[in-house]
Structure formats: structure tokens, C-alpha cells
Amino acid sequence: MKGLPPVLITAIVLVAGFALCAVQFPNIASTRVVGNLLTDNAFLGIVAAGMTFVIISGGIDLSVGSVIGFTTVFVALAIERWGVPPLVAFVAILALSAAFGAAMGAVIHVFDLPPFIVTLAGMFLARGASFLLSTESVPITAPVYSTVSDFALRMPGGGRLTSIAIIMLAIVIGGALLLHLTRFGANVYALGGSRTTASLMGVAVGKMTIKIYMLSSLLAGIAGIVFSFYTSAGYSLSAVGVELDSIAAVVIGGTLLTGGQGSVIGTFLGVLIQGMIQTYINFDGTLSSWWTKIATGVLLFAFIALQQGLVALARRPVRKSAGATT
Amino acid sequence: MEISSDPASPLLEVRGISKSFGAVRALQEVDFTLRAGEIHALLGENGAGKSTLIKVVTGVFARDAGIVRISGEEVAPRSAKAALGAGIATVYQEVNLLPNLSVAQNLFLDRQPMRFGIVREGEMRRRAKALLADFGLDIDVAAPLGNYSVAIQHVTAIARAMDLSARVLILDEPTASLDRHEVEILFGIMRKLAGRGIGIVFVSHFLDQVYEISDRITVLRNGRLVGERETASLPRLELIRMMLGRELAETTSARASATEHEAREICASFEGYGKAGYVAPFNLELRHGEVVGLAGLLGSGRTETARLVFGAERADRGQAKVGGAPVRLQTPRDGVRHGFGYCPEERKTDGIVAELSVRENIVLALQAKRGLHRPLSRREQDEIARRYVKMLDIRPPDPERPVGLLSGGNQQKVLLARWLATSPRLLVLDEPTRGIDVGAHAEIIRLIRELCDDGLSLLVISSELDEIVTYSDRVVVLRDRAHVEELAGGAIDVGNILAAIAADGAATAHEGRA
Numbered sequence: 001m002k003g004l005p006p007v008l009i010t011a012i013v014l015v016a017g018f019a020l021c022a023v024q025f026p027n028i029a030s031t032r033v034v035g036n037l038l039t040d041n042a043f044l045g046i047v048a049a050g051m052t053f054v055i056i057s058g059g060i061d062l063s064v065g066s067v068i069g070f071t072t073v074f075v076a077l078a079i080e081r082w083g084v085p086p087l088v089a090f091v092a093i094l095a096l097s098a099a100f101g102a103a104m105g106a107v108i109h110v111f112d113l114p115p116f117i118v119t120l121a122g123m124f125l126a127r128g129a130s131f132l133l134s135t136e137s138v139p140i141t142a143p144v145y146s147t148v149s150d151f152a153l154r155m156p157g158g159g160r161l162t163s164i165a166i167i168m169l170a171i172v173i174g175g176a177l178l179l180h181l182t183r184f185g186a187n188v189y190a191l192g193g194s195r196t197t198a199s200l201m202g203v204a205v206g207k208m209t210i211k212i213y214m215l216s217s218l219l220a221g222i223a224g225i226v227f228s229f230y231t232s233a234g235y236s237l238s239a240v241g242v243e244l245d246s247i248a249a250v251v252i253g254g255t256l257l258t259g260g261q262g263s264v265i266g267t268f269l270g271v272l273i274q275g276m277i278q279t280y281i282n283f284d285g286t287l288s289s290w291w292t293k294i295a296t297g298v299l300l301f302a303f304i305a306l307q308q309g310l311v312a313l314a315r316r317p318v319r320k321s322a323g324a325t326t
Numbered sequence: 327m328e329i330s331s332d333p334a335s336p337l338l339e340v341r342g343i344s345k346s347f348g349a350v351r352a353l354q355e356v357d358f359t360l361r362a363g364e365i366h367a368l369l370g371e372n373g374a375g376k377s378t379l380i381k382v383v384t385g386v387f388a389r390d391a392g393i394v395r396i397s398g399e400e401v402a403p404r405s406a407k408a409a410l411g412a413g414i415a416t417v418y419q420e421v422n423l424l425p426n427l428s429v430a431q432n433l434f435l436d437r438q439p440m441r442f443g444i445v446r447e448g449e450m451r452r453r454a455k456a457l458l459a460d461f462g463l464d465i466d467v468a469a470p471l472g473n474y475s476v477a478i479q480h481v482t483a484i485a486r487a488m489d490l491s492a493r494v495l496i497l498d499e500p501t502a503s504l505d506r507h508e509v510e511i512l513f514g515i516m517r518k519l520a521g522r523g524i525g526i527v528f529v530s531h532f533l534d535q536v537y538e539i540s541d542r543i544t545v546l547r548n549g550r551l552v553g554e555r556e557t558a559s560l561p562r563l564e565l566i567r568m569m570l571g572r573e574l575a576e577t578t579s580a581r582a583s584a585t586e587h588e589a590r591e592i593c594a595s596f597e598g599y600g601k602a603g604y605v606a607p608f609n610l611e612l613r614h615g616e617v618v619g620l621a622g623l624l625g626s627g628r629t630e631t632a633r634l635v636f637g638a639e640r641a642d643r644g645q646a647k648v649g650g651a652p653v654r655l656q657t658p659r660d661g662v663r664h665g666f667g668y669c670p671e672e673r674k675t676d677g678i679v680a681e682l683s684v685r686e687n688i689v690l691a692l693q694a695k696r697g698l699h700r701p702l703s704r705r706e707q708d709e710i711a712r713r714y715v716k717m718l719d720i721r722p723p724d725p726e727r728p729v730g731l732l733s734g735g736n737q738q739k740v741l742l743a744r745w746l747a748t749s750p751r752l753l754v755l756d757e758p759t760r761g762i763d764v765g766a767h768a769e770i771i772r773l774i775r776e777l778c779d780d781g782l783s784l785l786v787i788s789s790e791l792d793e794i795v796t797y798s799d800r801v802v803v804l805r806d807r808a809h810v811e812e813l814a815g816g817a818i819d820v821g822n823i824l825a826a827i828a829a830d831g832a833a834t835a836h837e838g839r840a
């Protein structure tokens with residue numbers, strides 16, 4: 001194919017942006033800052049990886065932010081109030097969120113409803129359910145929380161690669177492998193190309209849909225657990241709007257919003273770009289943190305315009321010839 | 327592959343299948359029998375129910391009544407995947423592949439070679455290359471399928487189905503976008519598979535091909551079974567009568583003489599027109615009331631010439647003139663403004679808007695030409711739609727039906743109607759009769775003649791040389807993306823065209839086409 005693949009453009013934006021930041025604030029270029037950036041955005045990286053699968057398959061999952069919120073509340077209550085061992089609480093919430101995603105996928109397939117509507121309903125449902133459990137912030141004091149939070153790999157230069165950052169990196173790598181190397185991954189792209197065609201070619205479209213939304217919700221559950229480690233609390237209002245941040249990361253990462261093309265690595269770069277903007281604003285100190293949103297908005301625009309351009313280019317029938325031109 | 331079952335019972339038995347879409351009774355108590363090792367042609371007019379029968383048998387549509395048996399065992403697949411599991415591999419009429427995936431992934435989707443849960447990409451590409459090599463294709467299998475021409479996509483779809491090692495292979499109009507050479511390769515492979523005991527169902531509107539390849543013929547008309555015959559003992563006229571339910575009016579070729587044409591006014595002319603790496607510069611004159619045929623193999627530059635003439639592709643050299651005055655043709659809009667129309671070959675991707683009704687599809691180009699501030703009234707739209715539905719015999723004759731629900735051939739007619747409705751002065755038709763049945767085929771050729779008598783200038787691409795010979799006043803032969811010969815008057819015959827095509831270097835013609 002001609003031209004730069006979108007992921008490469010994302011990578012260039014990231015590197016260029018980082019270089020600009022580093023010129024202004026030389027301290028940014030340190031493993032310490034990078035380590036913090038990974039930690040702060042660990043939960044976002046995890047949900048965005050799941051969102052990538054959904055969007056490539058031609059769908060959307062608006063429920064992930066609420067699932068994160070619900071997960072933090074559930075985990076906090078289970079450990080602190082109901083006396084459930086943390087590990088059991090984790091397994092239970094992961095099973096629950098996976099089942100939730102599977103149910104949304106089933107509804108989308110069986111009733112042939114738009115994913116936007118179904119997951120919007122899921123979003124209200126999960127958020128409502130977390131308010132039912134508790135409306136106040138529940139601190140988590142279990143010892144495992146401080147152990148896990150304290151654990152970190154030292155990086156050269158004094159940076160810390162925390163346990164939750166490691167979990168995120170592992171999921172990003174695992175997600176990329178799943179998407180690019182397995183039959184499941186190929187089917188995700190197939191669904192994004194055209195559901196009807198994929199089905200005529202013998203792909204079990206129903207099962208795939210269920211699995212994809214299950215994966216997204218499962219990763220949202222993991223992100224919720226990670227979020228509870230990050231804040232050491234469960235709160236029903238946590239992670240509001242994260243679904244939109246993760247969609248933004250996916251699109252900035254070069255995934256086509258209409259499905260069929262994209263990558264998990266691109267999404268990871270998209271998350272880093274958002275984190276980088278946040279970091280810059282923190283360093284500057286005078287800017288309102290809302291500038292993050294504005295910058296993200298501008299970037300989103302730029303990327304969508306870029307993709308349209310690329311798509312239009314790809315449509316043009318440019319074929320190699322018998323040698324008249326190069 | 328061994329067929330291990332009761333030899334007495336046929337491979338595929340369809341009994342009493344019925345299927346209605348709302349009020350449309352697409353199939354009524356249809357029987358169909360396929361024996362092991364035979365090639366069985368399924369024929370009928372556009373909308374007769376061939377594709378619907380195939381989709382019902384393979385579980386894409388739920389059936390209202392009837393049973394399907396494979397080797398005597400009843401099966402009721404509920405998806406294409408289940409049908410495949412039961413041993414039926416199908417290439418549906420709409421080329422069903424995914425343009426965003428690589429050629430190799432398309433060939434091996436859902437059955438990739440695996441090791442430890444990981445797709446063996448290298449092995450998959452190697453096998454994909456080998457598979458396509460059987461069809462004489464040598465392309466980069468790692469590139470997205472969408473980069474390649476319809477013909478290559480079609481070959482890929484067929485190769486995929488052939489490789490599924492099913493017991494029953496169904497091909498719904500597989501040859502519609504292939505040229506002779508590819509058809510021959512396909513037939514060779516079909517014969518080989520039949521020799522191994524596989525039963526093949528073959529749908530086509532090319533009767534020559536049907537007589538060449540099939541052992542038996544089943545004919546449907548208006549959703550009902552007309553009969554099953556041995557190909558060898560069924561005269562062609564009898565077959566046509568079975569399909570149409572009436573005799574086919576003979577089309578006689580009576581073209582105006584060459585001298586008369588010299589006198590005709592030039593509608594558009596192209597001098598040294600071309601684009602580097604696309605089509606070598608050519609000279610072309612199109613006169614009012616004249617049909618110019620473009621002949622050549624796939625990839626010889628026919629479609630490319632058409633796109634340049636219409637303005638769908640930008641020329642980088644040469645001069646176009648309309649009515650003697652130099653013009654710029656850089657976008658399709660320019661073409662439309664000068665009164666050109668272009669009916670592309672890829673009707674699914676380039677033409678039909680499946681969700682819109684027949685009426686809306688027909689008035690689309692006319693409305694665009696008039697501009698949005700001068701909308702056509704509903705009365706005018708109805709009137710236009712009714713006229714063309716009647717003229718082209720679009721079935722069912724309901725202008726409000728979404729085009730996506732029409733049979734493939736009827737969709738093709740709607741596309742033709744769209745451009746006719748703009749009353750163009752120059753109309754470019756790329757494979758206008760592809761997928762159209764014998765009856766409508768004759769109608770369309772008659773129509774082409776009538777339009778010319780009214781002063782329209784036509785540029786027609788067709789792989790069917792007989793057809794080109796019938797209606798063309800001049801034939802331009804292309805080879806390797808260059809115009810190599812122009813035949814006129816008495817020189818136009820199939821033999822001369824073939825000779826020009828085959829002159830030399832014909833082996834390179836199987837490269838990709840835009």
C-alpha cells in the first residue's frame with residue numbers, strides 16, 4: 001500500500017509531541033515521568049485495548065466506563081463490608097462483567113439492534129447498579145492493596161514501573177497478539193469488513209459478536225480492579241466518560257471508526273498521546289486541565305480527517321503498470 | 327475425496343421447497359436433484375428464483391416448506407457455516423469476500439493453518455499462492471483483496487470454495503466477470519472435481535458455457551420448476567422456450583453502412599488521450615448514432631479507457647473535444663455536465679444503492695445532473711420510473727421496492743435505467759449484459775440499437791464477442807493497455823477480433839486490473 005499506515009502517523013505524532021514537551025520541560029524526558037504516565041493511564045490502556053476489538057469489528061461499547069465504576073464499588077464493598085477475600089472478589093467481578101458483556105453481545109446479535117443503543121442501555125444499567133450498591137466512596141484498606149501498590153520495578157533513571165502499569169502492558173501485548181495472530185483476530189476484522197459477507201463465508205457471526213463484547217466487558221472489569229488499586233477506593237461515580245476517552249484513543253491510534261482496520265498497538269500509542277498532553281499540562285501548571293480535552297478534541301479531528309483522506313486515496317484505483325511509470 | 331454413502335441415493339436432493347418474501351412467492355414447491363460427479367446447470371430468467379433456491383438450500387434464508395437431503399440424510403442448515411459443515415460449499419452471486427482482509431486471509435478465513443493456536447501466516451500465504459496459481463493468477467496474496475479487480479476477487483472467491491473440499495459445490499454465476507481464458511481454467515478445475523465424485527451446481531446466463539460444461543439442466547421459471555433434462559438431448563431453442571415460456575424473437579444484424587457514418591457528426595473525440603501507467607495514448611472518435619465496441623482481454627485497458635472518456639480518471643496527456651470544442655474532463659461531474667453517462671461494471675460497489683427503491687435509484691443521476699435546487703417532483707419521478715421499469719422489463723414491476731431485494735440481473739437493469747434517464751449524448755456501458763438472461767439480453771441489444779437511431783453515441787465494453795459484433799459500427803481492440811486495432815464495417819467479425827487480441831504477448835494479460 002501507498003503512504004504511511006495510520007499507526008505510523010500516530011507514532012510520529014507521539015514522538016514529535018514528546019520531543020516538543022522535552023524541549024520546553026527537559027525533566028519530562030525521564031523514566032520517572034514516563035513511569036507515572038503509564039501508571040496513571042493503566043486503566044485507560046486496558047479498556048481501550050478491549051474497545052479496539054469492538055470498533056474493528058464494526059461495533060461500539062459505551063458501557064465500559066460504567067462497568068469500571070461498578071467494579072470498583074463491588075470490589076470495595078465485597079472486601080471491606082462483606083468480608084470476601086480479595087482474590088475471590090476479583091474472580092467474581094470478572095465473571096460478572098464477562099457475563100454482562102456476553103449478554104449485550106447476544107442482544108445485539110439476536111435482535112439485530114445497533115450496538116450503540118444496546119451498550120448505551122448497558123451503560124445506564126451498570127452505572128445505576130453501582131449507585132444501588134453504594135453512593136459514597138468506600139476506601140479499601142486490605143493489606144494486599146498496599147502490597148500490590150508498593151510493588152514496582154525500578155527503571156534506570158529512578159522511574160518506577162508499577163504493578164498496574166505492568167498489567168496494562170501485558171494486556172496490550174496480549175491483545176495485539178490475539179488480534180494479529182489468531183483466528184479470532186482475523187474474524188474480528190472480517191466482521192468489521194461486512195457482517196453479511198463474513199456470515200456467508202462461514203464465520204459464526206453470532207458467537208463472534210458475543211465473544212467480542214464479552215472481551216470488552218472483561219477488560220473493563222480488569223480496568224476497574226486496576227482503578228481500585230490506583231485510587232484504593234470504590235466509588236460509583238468513578239470513570240465517568242472513560243468510554244469516550246477510550247474511543248478517542250482508539251481513533252487516534254488509527255483504527256477506522258467504521259470498522260475493518262486498526263491495531264491494539266495504535267490504541268496504546270493513542271493512550272500515551274492523551275497521557276502526554278495531560279503530563280504537559282501538569283508541568284506547565286498554569287493551564288487548566290480542561291486543555292487536555294481540547295487538545296484531544298483537536299487531535300481527534302485531525303485523525304479522522306486524515307483517515308478520510310487515506311480512505312479516499314485507497315479507493316483510487318492506482319495499479320502498477322507494464323512499466324510506463326515507476 | 328471418498329464419497330462414503332449409499333450409492334443409490336443422489337448426492338443432493340431438494341424436495342418441495344417453497345419460499346415467500348412477503349407477498350412475493352420466490353419459490354413454489356421446487357424439486358432439484360444433484361448426482362455425484364455431475365455438473366448440473368440451474369437456469370432461468372432474471373428473478374426466476376435461482377439464487378433464492380441456493381440460499382434456501384444453504385440455510386442463508388429460512389425455508390417455508392420442503393426438505394433437503396444429502397446422500398439420503400436430511401439436513402437443515404441454518405447458516406452458511408452449517409451448510410459447509412454438511413458438505414456444501416457455495417460461491418454466492420454477490421461476490422462474497424472481504425476487501426479489507428488480505429487475499430490469503432480471504433482464502434483461508436475460519437480455516438487458517440494453525441500451530442499452537444497461532445495462525446501460520448507464512449504457510450497460509452504459501453498455500454494461497456499455490457491455490458491461485460492453479461487459476462493462472464500470480465498476485466501478492468498479502469495485499470488487501472480490495473486492491474484488486476472484480477475479476478480477481480471473483481477468482482479468489484471461486485478458489486476458496488473449490489478448496490473447501492465439500493461434496494457439493496454451488497457456483498452462482500461464477501463466470502459473469504471472467505474472460506474466456508479464466509473460464510477455461512475454471513471449467514478444467516470443475517471437470518477435475520466432478521471426476522472425483524463431487525456434485526457441482528452451476529448457474530449462468532451464458533448458454534454456450536452451459537452446453538460446454540454441464541451434464542444436466544434444471545430450469546426454473548417464476549419460482550416454479552419447469553423441468554430437468556439431459557444437456558446432450560436438449561436443443562437450444564427448446565431450452566430457451568423452457569426458460570422464457572415463449573419463443574425468443576430473433577435479433578437480426580442490419581447495421582447502417584460505413585459510408586453513411588462518415589457523414590455523421592462527431593459527438594466527442596479524443597486525440598492522443600491517455601495517462602501514464604494506465605492506458606497508452608489513443609485516438610478515438612465517437613459519432614452520433616454510432617456504437618463503438620471495446621474488445622480485449624481482462625486487464626487490456628477497456629475499463630480504463632471508459633473511465634478516462636467519462637472523466638472518472640484524469641488523463642495526463644491529449645485533448646478531449648465535445649462537439650468540436652476542447653473540453654476538460656477531470657471528474658465524473660465534468661463528464662455528466664457534457665452529457666456523458668457511465669454504467670460501471672461493478673454494480674455492487676460503484677452503482678446500486680441497495681437501500682433505496684427502484685424509483686430512487688433510477689432518478690439518482692438525473693437529479694444530480696439537474697442540481698439539488700431543482701428537485702424532480704414525485705409525479706415526474708413516478709413517471710420516469712414507470713417508463714423504465716416497463717421498457718427494461720424490470721421484475722417485479724414495483725418501483726417502490728428496495729433495489730437490494732431484486733435479483734442480480736434486475737439490479738443491472740435498474741443501473742442501466744439510471745443513465746438512460748439522464749438522456750445522455752454519449753453513454754459508456756461496461757459489460758451491460760452481464761448477469762442478464764437471454765430474453766432481456768435480446769431486449770437490451772434492441773434497445774441499444776434504438777437509442778442509436780435516436781442519435782445517442784455509445785461506447786460499449788463487452789467480453790462477449792458475438793454481442794459486440796452484433797451491435798457495433800466500429801470495434802476497437804485493446805491489448806496490454808493500448809489500443810491496437812480498429813475494425814469497421816465488414817471487417818467486424820469474431821475471428822478478426824480474436825486475431826487482433828491474440829496477435830502477440832497475450833500471456834501477460836492476466837495482471838491486475840484497476
Ligand SMILES: Nc1ncnc2c1ncn2[C@@H]1O[C@H](COP(=O)(O)OP(=O)(O)OP(=O)(O)O)[C@@H](O)[C@H]1O
Nearest residue numbers: 347352372373374375376377378731732733734735
Ligand atoms: N431478500 C429478498 N427479499 C425480498 N424479495 C427477494 C429477496 N431476494 C430475492 N427476492 C425476490 O425473489 C425473486 C427471485 O430472486 P432470485 O435472486 O432468486 O432470482 P435469480 O433467479 O437468481 O435471478 P438473476 O438471474 O437475476 O440472479 C425475485 O423476484 C426477487 O425480487
Ligand SMILES: [Mg+2]
Nearest residue numbers: 377419733734
Ligand atoms: Mg441470482
